[in-house]
Structures are given as C-alpha cells and as structure tokens.
Amino acid sequence: MKAVSTQRLAWAITGSGHYLRESLEILSTLQDVDIFLSRAAAEIIQQYGFQAQLEETGHRVYQDKTASSVPVELFYQGKYHTLVIAPATSNTIAKMAYGFSDSLVTNLFAQAGKTRVPSIVFACDTAPELESEAPRENMVKVYPRQIDLDNVAKLACFEATKVVADMAELTHAIHERLIGLK
C-alpha cells in the first residue's frame, strides 16, 4: 500500500442529470482527484452542456472504453484512498447492490471494496419524491420506485460504504475523510 500522502481521490460520475451540476461544482474545489465516467455519464455531460465545467476542474478523466475496465488496475496499485460515486444512477446503484461489476463504475466500486478502500456514494433516488434537473435547466418531478429506494437501503448496509442523501452530506463526508487521512 502506498503512503497516504501520495494517494488520490477517485470520483466516478454516472449518467444522471440529478445533481450533476452540483457534483461538478464540488469537484472543482478539490485537488488530487481522478475522474471516471460511465458511458452514459459521457453522454449526459454533453447533453447538459457541462463538458466545459468538467474540463475546468483540471482533473484527469478516464472513460469507460474497455470490457475489463482497465483503469481499475489503478486500485490494485494503491493509488486511491477513497472512491466517491456522485451522482449515482438507479441503474448503477442496483448493480452495485447486487454485486455486479460489468462496467467501469461498478468495477471501481467492487475493486474498492475488495482492496478495502472506503466508498462514499451519492444515490439519486433517496426519497419517494424528488425535483430533478433535466437538460436545458428544466426541473422535473420524479418519483423513485420502491425497488430503487430498496436498492439504496441495501447498498447502505455494505461494508466500507457511506451512502449520502444530499450535497451537504456529500461535502461533509468528503471533508471528514480528507481530514481523517492527515
């Protein structure tokens, strides 16, 4: 395992419009971060017109281009102290809750768990009724299904996994983790 001081934060973004803007804002305040995009995230960032914000964070960006999720190897090298997944779609939450690792982001979560690197997950579907941002700044009402809420609750029981419900909790959890590493 590498010395903590040389380790970085891994931040995965999935294909969610919900709190994507805010997640990018938090990312722009952090240092020593690598970003990992799901295939859907790469599309959604374009659709919402957030490519410039992503680039302005100045962080290295890894895309989901390979069947075996090659960038996951970086976890085996001990490069990261923490994995943040924000925002996390109901799709990725469901896969992670049932132990799937068939995409870059679900692989990062699985390998973080297997190498005992803590994860912080902001799940989109944390309440029965939500206001969500659609492309072109339209707000829409969404009603997560019971299965979506159940999957979030299941994931929250995983070892070394903190599920947060809003941006304030996400910011707090990241800062707590960074302070704990010093």
Ligand SMILES: Cc1cc2nc3c(=O)[nH]c(=O)nc-3n(C[C@H](O)[C@H](O)[C@H](O)COP(=O)(O)O)c2cc1C
């Ligand atoms: C404009 C747009 C916005 C979306 N926003 C969300 C969202 O807020 N939450 C969600 O769970 N899925 C959302 N989706 C659907 C996901 O992108 C889709 O389920 C995708 O397969 C997720 O893949 P991933 O989990 O690998 O990123 C959105 C799709 C589109 C086209």
